[in-house]
Each structure stands twice: as C-alpha cells, then as structure tokens.
Amino acid sequence: MAITGIPRTNPPEMPGPSGFPDWSHAAHQAAKAVPDQAVDACWRALNHLSAAQLYLTDNPRLARALRTTDVKESPRGHWGVCPPVNFMLAHLGPLTAWRPAGSELLVLHGAGHASPSALAHAYLNGTLHLTGNGPGWSMPELRALITGFPHTERFGGEITPLIPGVRHTGGQLGPALAIAQGMVLDAPHRLVVPLIGDGELETGATSAAWLARRALAGSGGHGAVLPVVLANGLKMGGPSLLAGMSQEEVHSYFTGLGYQPLIHEGADLPGFRRLLADALHRLRPLGESGRQPVIVLTMAKGHTGPKRAADRWIAGTPAVHKTPLKDPRNNDAEFAALATWLASYRPAELFTTQGRPTDLVRQALPGPPRAPETARPSAPLATRGPQSWPDVSSVIRERAANGAFRLFSPDEIASNRLELSADGSLPPWAVEILNEEICHGWLQGYTETGRDALLATYEAFAPVNTSLLVQHLKHRRLRHLTGQGGLPSVNYLITSLGWRNTYTHQNPGLVSSMLETEDGFVHVYTPADTTRAAAVLAVMLASHDRVNFLITDKHPGPSFPPDPFRDELTDGAAVWPHLSHRGQPHLILASAGDIPARELSAAVTLLRRSHPEIKIRYLHVNDLAVLGPTPHWPYALPERTFTRLFGTDTPVLMAAPTHPGTVRALLAARGETSRFHVVGYREPSRPTTPEGLLEHCGLSAAALSAQAALMIKERSG
Template structure:
C-alpha cells in the first residue's frame, strides 16, 4: 500500500485512467459531431455548429462516480448516484456509457467508434438528449433541470430500503436553495434499522453561473461547524493535484462506508438507539478541473468561466480549434479505447458488475421493484347515508380510517407512507397516527405518536421536504401520498412541474417501468378558513396542474366522504399520474350512498336526479357544481328556486373529475361533445359554482357548443370571517346563485323580480347578523336538504 493513501500505484494509475476516460467522453459530448477518437486532426466540420452544455461541475462528478465505483466493488454495495448539479448531464451519460449500461439500454449507442460518434452527436442536439440529467439517463432519479431537490430525493429513496446507499452529490450553488438548505435536517428522520443511508457529498467548486458560492467563501471551520450543527460528521477532501486527490477521496470514502456500516450494525445487531451522526464529505476541487486553464487572456479553470463551455462555441478561428484539440488530447484517448473504440479491458474491469453498476441499479428504475398495494375494501368504510343530506360527517376523518388500515396491511411490505408538513391532525387525518410519526430526535413527555419507526412523515414543516421525500420514495418503487393545506401546496408548484415533465418523458421510454402515482390530498381549502383568513386562500394549484400534459394529470373534487373514499382508492392504485384530490375536513352534509358514490365517481360527472326536477322535459337552466362547498350552495339554491318558482325546470350536474369538462380530444378523461351536450344542453344557461378560479372552467370548456356559461368561484376576496360570508364575498353563496339563475331566465319576465329582491334582502340580513353575532344565520348553520322546501 502506498504511504500516501489507500491506493497502490497500480490502482492509482487505473482509477486516474478511468476518470480521464469519463472526462474525455463528457467533453466530447459538448463539442464533437464526428472524429470521436481524434484519429484525425480536428477540423471545423468535426464540431457541432452550436455547442450547448455545462462543463464546470462535470470533472468533479466524474471523479466522484469513479471513486464510488471503487467502494461499490470493494464493499459489495447497493448504491445509487443522485446528481444535484444535474445540468452537468454529460458526466452521468459518460459514466453510464463507460460502465456499459448506456449501450445495453440504447444498443445503437454501442461501445465502439460508431457508437461513440452517436453518443457525442446526440448530446444537446436536435433529435437527441438534453444537457441535464433526465429520465433518459440510466441510473437517474433526479431531474437536473432545477436545483434544490437532490438530497430530499435521496432520503426518500432510502426510506424502507435498508440495504440501499444513496450517494448524493450536492452542488455548492444548489446548496444555497431553500429546499436543499432544509434537507440537511432529513437525518433526524432516518431509522438506521429499517432504512438505508444517504451519503451527501458537498461539491465545492467555488462558483455558480457568474458569482461565487457562499460555502466556498467561508472558512473551513465555519463549514465544519455548520454541518456538525446539522448533526453530520463531515470529512474534507480538498486540493487540485489529481494523484493526491485520488488518495484523499479513496480514504474518505473508505471511512464513510465503514461509518455507515458501523452505525447500521450497532442499531440492527446491538439495539443502539441514540441518533447517529452520519458521515458526509465536503469535496473541494477547481471548477472545470482538468479543462483549459486559460482561454485568451482570461483564466478559465477554477473560475465561473468554466461553468458552461470553457472554450467558446466559435471554433472557426484556428487558435481556438487548436486549443480545443489540445485539451481533448490531454486525456489521451488512444490509451483508453481500443482499435474498435471500446473502453480498454483494464477500464471495463474496474466497473462494478450487473445491477451493482449505478446506471443499472433497479432502485433507479423503481417500477422494476414496484409491488401492488394491499388495500381493504373501501366500501366497508362508507358513511351511512339514508337520504341525501340526512347526516353530517368530516370527509377527511372518514378517509383517515381507511388510510390507517392501508398502512396496517402494508406494514410488513413497508411500501406505503404518508407525507405531510405537520398537518395530519389539522386536516383531521389523525386516525392514521395509530401507525406513528417518524421521529429520530429527542422525545419529551407529552409527545404524541412519535416513533423512530413511524409510518407518517409529518415532522418537518416544509412542503418542499415532503414533496422531495415522496418523489424519491415513488421513484424507487413505493407508494404514498402528500397531505397539505390547499393554499400552501403552491410552495411546490415548481417541483410538481418537474415531476410532471419526468413522467411525460419517462412514459416514452420503454425501459422505464411504471411507477406509483404522485397523489395529493389537499384540505383546509379556500372556502372555510376560520381564524386564518386571506393568507390561507388560494385554489390555484388546480390551474397549475391542469396546464400540464393531459396524459399525466388528474384533478378530483369529491363532494362528500363516500366519493372521497372511492376516488382515493382509485388514485393510490394508479400509475404514472399526478392525482390531485381537493376535499373538506369540516362537518358537511353527506349526499350519496357508497353505491351511488362509486357510480358517480366512475363516471366522474353526472346529473343528480334527486336534486333535479327536469325529468322528461327540457331544463330551463343547468345548475352545475364542482367541490364540496359549491355543491352545498348549489343544492341550497335549488331548494329556494323550487320553493318560489316551482315551474322552473332545473337540472343539477355535479362534477367530481374536473378534466371531464375538457373535450376528449384534449384529455383522456374528457367528454365527447355529444355527451357534454346531453348533460349541459347546447344553449340553456349554465350557472356553474366552482371551487377555484372561474377562469379555469372557461379554459376547459371554451370549445364546447354551449356558450351560455356563467361561472362563479373564488375571486380573491376573503378575510377572517364566517364560512358563509366567505361565499358571499365571492358571490358563490346560495342567494347570489339564485339571483344569477333568475336573471338568466328572461321568460320569467317580472315574475322573478320578487325573488331577486328577497335574495338581496337576505344578503343584507346576513351581513347585519354576522357583524352583531360573529357567526352565520341560524337558517344557514342549520340548513338541511329536504328536496326543495326552501329557506
């Protein structure tokens, strides 16, 4: 063994050669269109006309991947690689090509000269692949187009995966994002007995796009103190001399793996319960390491100028072309690839074999490991509804009984979890707490349901963390859902966009297996905020998700508990979707029996015959509703109209599956024009009470024949006020709905004037009452559906 480190001279030579080969392949992807092995002098026609990509992070990532390969082989590890600075996509493509997994998945990109030409040509080129880590990249579970989520994904991946290690490379620019800064605390939720381990490697290369990074400009001691304060044991690998850095990194990784094994053995074999301080590595190397040191008069290596292309894209000038050729030849490709263009045999021998290769690890293609959930018959949890509106129940509380039992049934398989930002109790799902909250920090008397092996992850007040953990959990072959307040799920808008893009791209890759859907149960919704008020009112997540690819998104607004149970059971057993369920947590009238709910939810939309009086005749108006509160107010409006204008024929249409409103040519769930017209008619007025922003309904229906559509929904009006006043402020209340309906029926003439006046008087009475008493009118609080008996 060398006195300078754990690598013998032969091992050092080989590992450096492997790294050079990966760097050559990564750099070639940036620039080369032809002449992949430089067997001819480099000429302008060999180059891409407009090279695009990033270099600065690449040599550090290829260095780490190379060294992780060594410890995988040495310790026979089950390891995946999570690339935080994923815009350096050429690094992972190069490494998976070198280890052979890329050519196994994409046979045309073979391990020979022609395959290398195709590898280079496709990168950031029309018809090829993007410059980020992406679903097309073998071994990837983290889309690198947006930074901040790698560490959360890594922790989600190892939960309930006791043999798995997620090596997570965190860029120092990425480390400045809010989600990543929070994710360091995920170690308080890792159980060393039942979970795997995350090995974070902070890659300090000094710069972002054009400015320095904070971690790179504070002292060694301050960085060390930061991570110790977060509960980690950091070890530093710093320098720029490759030989020394190889030895340092080999020693650091040997230490880290032994520490992980020591922690896990202590917990699993000897019952050690003290929360461990897991190892991590701080890796400081020059940005753009091994690239051109200077271009023109400006330093490049070790500066922000190496972030993207270290040598300008304009290579028409001979001086620039010569420098590019010198740089590429500095890796000595003639030593690394044989006559056919395949990696030299000694390089192939260094790579792990089979599924131990990080590009071939099945956990990075989670559908390979996905198993069906065991679910009870959700109909057993039905609310007994002897007649519409005859009983009240809390929808999420009823769901909680079912979810608790799903957790129990899958406890042995350990493949189902709930994620929530400290809102399980608030959202009335507290029956699931029988299965415990995951917590591996200090416990105090009076704590409720905290356990190192709890199945619910709601101990972190961060929507980002819950989303990131859940994504990592799903992408590695498990099931789960996220429960949150409707307004604050907007915090993860960008994350859900990235996941939607991942699903869209993965759906076109036959080798990517189906994964469980990303499910949201969103409560504490816009219509009843009580003491929270205006800040907690935002139904715009529906709009955001509705704009994603139709093959991926599904939006559900069940009007009662039985419908929620039916929808939820469907969603958690689905694949490759983003399912959004908006529900109520407050006591609500229950409308449908379980049999009726199943039929209604299966159709996704339908006429509620028991609330309508147009049987056998053409309706005068269609009263449509979508969401728990709009449904309640619509039915209350119907009772008023049927009492005072019994001759008016009303049709009540309830929407559970929002995407039914889109044409079938735009969304798989959409209705044909014929079916839409059967429900809504071609010309009768539609007064649509909607849970969210009215514009969304118009966007979904603008191509339909019936343009006589009048939508009422949330319009950014609200305060700390009564539940009914929230509806009045946004004109979605029963009185305004009656006024709107009457105004849309000119055939009534003045016969409807008295009712309009009565409704206006009721609105005044309402305001006076809540100002004096602080609660809604008794006739509002005590209202019951009774088939049209009125107010």
C-alpha cells in the same frame, strides 16, 4: 436531478436496522480489486467524453492530430460541473460492482447540467443506444455520441430519464437531498449518493433537508444517504456563498447541522478513496441518532479544463460553466487550447480502435447492467368500491397496514383531523416537518422507488410546491415515453380549505396551476362529501402513473345519496336524480367539491320555492380534469357523454372550489365559451368570515339561487 445506478433485479424483503449492509466492507473489497490507476483512467475517460461531446464531430480518441474540421461550428453544453461529477462516478463504480449482496446503490444528480457526464457514463456502462444496432461499445456509437450532442430531441438538453440509467429529471435546483432521503425510507438495502452543487446549498429546500433527517428518528428501518457537496466555488455567474467560507467555517457549518464533514481537495486520488471508505464506515441508517458523514469535494469548477486561451484567463471564472472555449474552430488560440486539453486525457489509452473502453477503464465500471427494480404493487384498495364508505382516516390506516406506504405532512396531521392511531399518537409511517418542499421531496423519492405515499397539507400552503410538481410532471411524461410506466402515483390530500380559513390561509392556486399544464397525468378530484372523498382516496392510492389532487373539507358536511357515485368515479361526473327533473331542463346546475355541493344543492331548494316552474338538471363533477377536451386530457368526458350531461344549448351554472378562470379555460377548450357561468374563489379585498367569503364569491346558496333565476330570466327574455 437525476439518478443513475445499477439496481438489483429483485430487492430483498425490507429488514430491520440489523440488516443494514456493510458498505465499509464493500469499499475495502473494491479498493483491493480495483487499482487506483483504473479509477483514474475511468475519470479521464468520463472527462474526455464529456469534453468531446461539447466540441468534436469526429476523431473521438484523437487517433491522429486534431483538425479544425473535427471541431463543431457551435459548441453547446455545460462543462464546469462535469469533472467533479465524473470524479464521483469513477469512484462509485467499483463500489457499485462490489456492493453487498442484495443491496442497491443509486447516484442522484442535484442539477441537470451534467448531461455530458450522464451520457458518457451510459456509454461506458454499455447501455447507450444511438446507431440503431443496439446498445454497446463500438466506434459508430462513440462517433454518434459526440457528433449528435446535445441530442436535444433524443434525450433532451439536460439530464432526463430518456438517458439510460437515469431515473430522475434534472433542472430543478434544491430538492435532491430530500428526494434521496425519500428513496431510502423503509429500504435498508439502499444507499443513495446525492451530488449537490455548492450553489444548491443556497436554496431553501437543500438548507432545510440537512435538518429534516431529524424528523425521521424512530420512523422505521431505513437505508442510508451519503451526501456529496461539490464545492467547486462557482455558481452560474459568480462565486457561491460556500466559496466565501473558510475550511474551518465549512466544518463548523456541517458540524452544527449534526453531520461529520469529510473535506477533500480531490487531486489526491488514493487519499480520496481512503476518505470514501472512512465515510462509508461512519455511515448509518437514515433516522438513527448520531453524526452522519457528508463529503465536501473541493474541486475547482471545470477542473482539468483549459486555464487560458491566449490572453484570456478561463480557470476560476464563470466561463467554465458552459463551453470555456467559445469558437475553437475559427480561433487559433482556442483551437490550440482545445487540442492540448483533449490530449491531456490520453484518450488512446482509454478507448480501443473499436470504441471499447480499455481493460484498465473497465476495471472501474459498475459491471453489466441488471434489470430495473420491480415496483412493489399497491394494495388493491380500488376493488372495495364506494359501497363500503370508509372515512379518509381509515383508508390511510388500512393502506399503511399493507406496508410500503408513507404519509408526509407539514406539521398538520392533527389540524387536518386525520386520526392515524387509536391513542392519537403519530405512527412510524407518518412523518411531519414544517416544510412543504421537503415533504414533496420525500414523497417524490419514495414513489420513484416503487412505493405508495400521500402528502397531506393545507390548501393555502400547497402552492409552494408548484414548481416541483411541474418539474415532476415533465419527468413522468418523459419516463412514459420510454415505456417506464408503472410508478405509483404522486398523491396530494388538500384540506383545511380556504373557504373555512383565515384570510392568510386562502389560496387554491396549486390545482389551478396543475390544470393549466394540460397534462393528462393530472387529476383534480372534487368529491361532494367525506364518504365519497374516502373512496376517491382509496382509488388514488391504488393508481399508477398519475399526479392526483384530492380537495376535501376537513369539517363534517352533508352527505348525499350514494347511487350516482359509481358513475362519478368512472366517468368523472354524473347526474344526481334526487335533485333533477325529468325531461329537458331549463337550467343545468353543476357542482364540484363538497362546499360548492353543499351550497348549490341548498340553492335548488330555494329555487323550487321561488320558481317551482323551472326544470333543473343537477350534476356533480368528481374530477375537474374530465371537463377538458381530448387529446390533451385522455380521461376527458367523451363528447357524447358531455352532451348527455350538459346538453348543447341549455345554460349551465357551475360552482367550483377553485379559481373560476381555470374551469372556464377547460370548457373553452371544448368550445364552450358562452352558456357556462362558473362561480368559484375570488380574492377578497380584506379579511372576512367564511360566510362573507361565500357571499363575496357568489357561492352562498342565496347568491347561487339568485344567479340561477337571473340566467333563466335572461334566457326567456
């Protein structure tokens, strides 16, 4: 997915529903100011640039007859989705330019395959920078655009935030509609238009998102989402399921979901402008009752491209997905088809000899770019410090009181023992829906637009979002490279842990997958008790540019002395003096997480009874990410600190709430492969009790004490 648009410099204060912009009036104003011929010219310009990027090395405006030397040896890229995407961009440009004062319009690409469109759009908007002479319109810039495509190292092969104007990375099918919904929450001034491929309708995330808006009823004053389904008939390799439905069935499908479908073929450009104005007239804030409009654009995939080359039929086949003409430089029939195809856009009417869009095209463009929206700063919760020891629920309530905050949960707020109001009711800023992917999409959209959010879920169900999180980490990494840091962190509260849950609810796999990425944005917090967990959560909610996971048991457990916690929070790990001997230890015990801390600290008591001569150093790891080495982990323990805590040759017994192999991998990357014995979750072969699971994994106090004694014996022997 990717977002393009021209946001206002300073977003207005968030008004109530009465402050919802009059987008219908904006559409009528745009229709009066921008003639149909300009929208058509803009669409042709986008189509021509998209096709030229795939095929040309020179002659970008066909100022002379096309030559084989103008054509690339190996055309690459995706064509099929570009025409309907370009059609929408051309129609939304005037609306963006004439949008209501104080409003914002964003376009979100549901798939990453439209990168030629995104680059073409950035060029027409004058924001692309390729030649080193600054962004803008010029023949060198235009040549660089088409010659260098796909610009793999510069922008990536798909839509990424490295492309100017793009604020979300493409390639992850499904969550575009949910992310769009998250973007407009608490933002009445914002309209988001997600462009959703008909193949995406087959994904679970998109299917659930249509219904998900009902969960937002009564949750505050929001902006609007205008979904556009690009019903082009084809997925990558064959017909989409939507293509097998009649127009009546498509209408019934969306009507049954609570929408007002507006279906249009696309060839009638003036008719589509009227339909768009009608859709905006019907538009209402997300969360309000009543039918929302959805536009179904039934434009064939690869529309305006070649229908055939010699005896090979192209239109309506999977060949249009990527490059419909495979080798026009060396195939005469394909070369003729390419020349006819590009000439059909009449590019000399669209671009001047200086590479500038002509006056006709410029009438339909969004206008000069403005500075990106400034993210609303988080509340300064981190300054409270651990000494105040609030509980997790009060941290959430206090953060919510400061505004621009949302809690999302898959119908598990009460089950996770979060108390969000005095009477136990669900406050407007907390939303439940029984779908982890939708919760993540809302979270992602909300944080992407500069607000703080938290997703609270069961440990076992969180791994459903692994792919979404990996994709988002890629986005954050690329965004950071462009200097666009400062986004609020993505925060997960993982509770209802498998250590106390039933067999089907035991799976700590999400944090294992996140740590395996070796991504420095990732933090996996494993505090030892609830007061520490609350302080960690406050820090998470005040942080930026991180993807944070807090693992904490929802059941009450023992509390530990607070003195070491400041070091746990600052360094990621600290020695617990009350459980440690002075001097050189025989054995180092390390816990990560509250249940391991409970069991391992109890094991210390057993060891002191059975082996009073053993000297122990006990430490707790508050963030598993600090165990990894630099430079993969920028917040890793420095080597000197690691040595001070863990020594150099002393055996270490470590108890963790995750799969032990994940922790071993972090330590092995530091060169620690033999002296660490890590105990963690091991899949049981059958259902068992919480006590039985601890025994099975070697994580009970008795099992840990026995393992410690064995390690001492092996060392002395």
